[in-house]
Amino acid sequence: MQREKGQRTLLTVQGISGGTYYIAAFCRDLILYLMPLVLDFIILYSVHLPIFINTSPVPWLLLAILAGPPIILQAYLFSFLFKKSASVGPLVGFGQALLIFIPYFIVTFATNGQVPLWIMYLLTIVLTPTFGLQFAFKNLSEAEINNTPYMAADTFNPSYPILGTLLCLISGGIFYALLVYWVDYRISSNQTFSRWHNYFSSAPQAAPQVAKEDDSISIDVDQRRMEDAVLEQETNRLKRGELTEEDVVVVQGLGKTFWDRTGGKKNVKVLEDLWMAVRKKECFGYLGPNGAGKTTTIKILTGQEITTVGTASIASHSIIPFSRAIPTLIGVCPQDSPIWEQLTGREHLRCFATIKGVPAGEVEAEVNQVIHAMSIHEVADRRAKEYSGGNLRRLMLGIAIIGSPAIVFLDEPTTGVDVAVRQSIWTAIRELKTRCSIILTTHSMEEAEALCDRIGIIVNGRLQALGTPQRLKNVYGAGYKLVIKTRTTQTTPEVIRIIQGEFPGANLVQNLGSRVEFEVLKDEELDVASSSTGIRVESAKKTTRFLARLFEVLQREKAKQEIVDYSVSQTSLAQVFIEFAKEQKVL
Structure with a gap:
């Protein structure tokens, strides 16, 4: 059970x-x-x-x-x-x-x-x-x-x-x-x-086997994916072994192969040649569609799985063989809430404080501190089976952070909670990352953008993009969102004709009377994320010219009083993620 x-x-x-x-x-x-x-x-x-x-x-x-x-x-x-x-x-x-x-x-x-x-x-x-x-x-x-x-x-x-x-x-x-x-x-x-x-077993586990080239379902390197300059630089640094004191989690060439559940004779690679590092006091967003390899990576790092190839370390402790010191250095908040229904929240925290090695004389102080940080003081002495979904997530986060771990793994920490609880959990996470490193998996791009210092997007078992949320939007964003308020509904068709004439990549998203919304795609020649410095500089110049021309047209039409007001915003992180998710293969 x-x-x-x-x-x-x-x-x-x-x-x-x-x-x-x-x-x-x-x-x-x-x-x-x-x-x-x-x-x-x-x-x-x-x-x-x-x-x-x-x-x-x-x-x-x-x-x-x-x-x-x-x-x-x-x-x-x-x-x-x-x-x-x-x-x-x-x-x-x-x-x-x-x-x-x-x-x-x-x-x-x-x-x-x-x-x-x-x-x-x-x-x-x-x-x-x-x-x-x-x-x-x-x-x-x-x-x-x-x-x-x-x-x-x-x-x-x-x-x-x-x-x-x-x-x-x-x-x-x-x-x-x-x-x-x-x-x-x-x-x-x-x-x-x-x-x-x-x-x-209703959901059998797959057994790891070393894959052979002639009998494996290989996850081919996506030939269409762009080379990410930051990702390439980070990968090369790790391959050269140039680690710093800031690198608390280091993944080096990690790969994982499972027996194919359907036939038992073929192999399935769920991770392939994964290189990444998480820094001290950083919230690292580890994003990817279902089946991309996020959960497998976390299981390997926390000792629940063994790797097929490659290695990793947590605070300089190797996972091969899995160091007994690692559990004392990490905290884990799973996506579910596997609590003991008959125990109170306070009893849960006492139990895990003892497990994490908190001295007996300091357990109560540590428990009270976590209860206050998680804002569960009103329900701390109630049985866990009486907790709401939001309080259960707070309790699970409290279990993850008790004992002052150096690295905390958060798997969908705000799953199934309302807006108020989500905001309180975000506040707790922001305070938490001033004391430790965080690896966050989430399907909420709003959450990733609000909390993460850097984001890595994994698709088909390989890291495809790396950088700050703003950088990912700059580099991989398909274009811009343009909202225009026209003078009258009669002038709207003319404004639509002008915008689409000036910018062939402008797609009409919404037309509600005098309010018009476009998705203005950048020219294809601007969709460059190469590792070549010269190409990146040229791309930035073209982007600047593109925006200058866009604002020139908008200001011109506004001067003609065809446009009353307008706004231009960047492609959202969610749109960037969706584009990557389209490349995920079904294994």
Whole structure:
């Protein structure tokens, strides 16, 4: 359930290892297992059943208690077969029959009821602990019926099968613990090794494989994309290894290849030759259409995925192998809100403050500071299930920033919130970037323009553009938005004719009486973003001449009183993004 909701992932990226997670979960589940067990024994002894009264309680208790760990760990193992908890119910009955009753009847009939102990012990260890448990309980019952009930000392007598069963239960627990650890490591590293996992999972994970040229679906370098001067300069700097103290996140030639989910024989590259760096106290907007590779990049940087080629570092700590110091340096705000419904907001923050290593004496002060910064003081002591969508996003942002991380990853931090909450989150992010670096993914260009110092646009697994929001609009903007208010509705057609005559690239967007809106495209020769300095200078000169001519025409017509007023604005960042998004291929 926690893996399905994303809680396990949140704990992992905050620094909780798989071993720590499963030890805590095992202790909880063992307590839940023992509580009804103790109650059952109290009830059974209170009704004075001869089978319990005449037999020592030691073998009964030891068998029941030692069966708990392998049963719990086996359940953990089976949970890896499912992505959705709803998928488990229909298969529970079938699974029980497959693992318990069918093998039992086969073995019993094959041996005429005289099952060799070594077979029973083997099945107890590798198949299901209930096999040996029911065998031992049957042996205890028959001994009492035959007037030879077990005493406490008989439990540890090698001549009786109870001791062997107890040892098998212990061995089974160790066997399943090692198996759970191994499978969890494989899946957490995205190394799915079995088609059974994909069969039972509603959204199977792809396993990383090194792609071969003859059997991969390559993401070709887009021949039509313009060479970005700033991007080229940054890439060359990183390739030369010219890093500075300002570079807190460095990505060097990162690539990621997955098995194709549809056939299992071809490979799909979702990241290819990615180079970029994020500076200290910078909000870096990492934008791209769905499937471009944003999420994969973030997962690699936070240790949720392993890279196929290339490497990266966070605050000089390498992700290959993934440094244990990295979780203490980062904070993550996922797009969803994987909270624990029964905990309050304050309890969430206390928990994650402790996980991030905040000294015990400073936890309360740190929690109160975050509560104030996120403006959730009014709901801090309420259960999280009572939170509105806006307060949940504030809480998730608070979890990300607690412990003063050096780098914070924000994935759609304002998803599903109203305008007022969005503005308050923006204010918190602006204050946050005075203390740490931020990598922000968002589909809101307004948000990116308001918060980001620099923006990188990724398409088809490759970074296509890099720079400030203003630079991207200057370089990649298709033209300008021109709004004109004419003197009367009768003069509007003449104004439209003049504008389109002077500027063939002027497209009429809207005509509402005396208000006319155009999209004035620049001449094709101006759409240059080359790395050549000479060409860029010439492009700037042509842009200046273009604007000068545009204003000359507008002022001339205004002097003739054909135009009352006008406004010229630059292409929006959203329009720039849309043009890049058109190049995204469906994988």
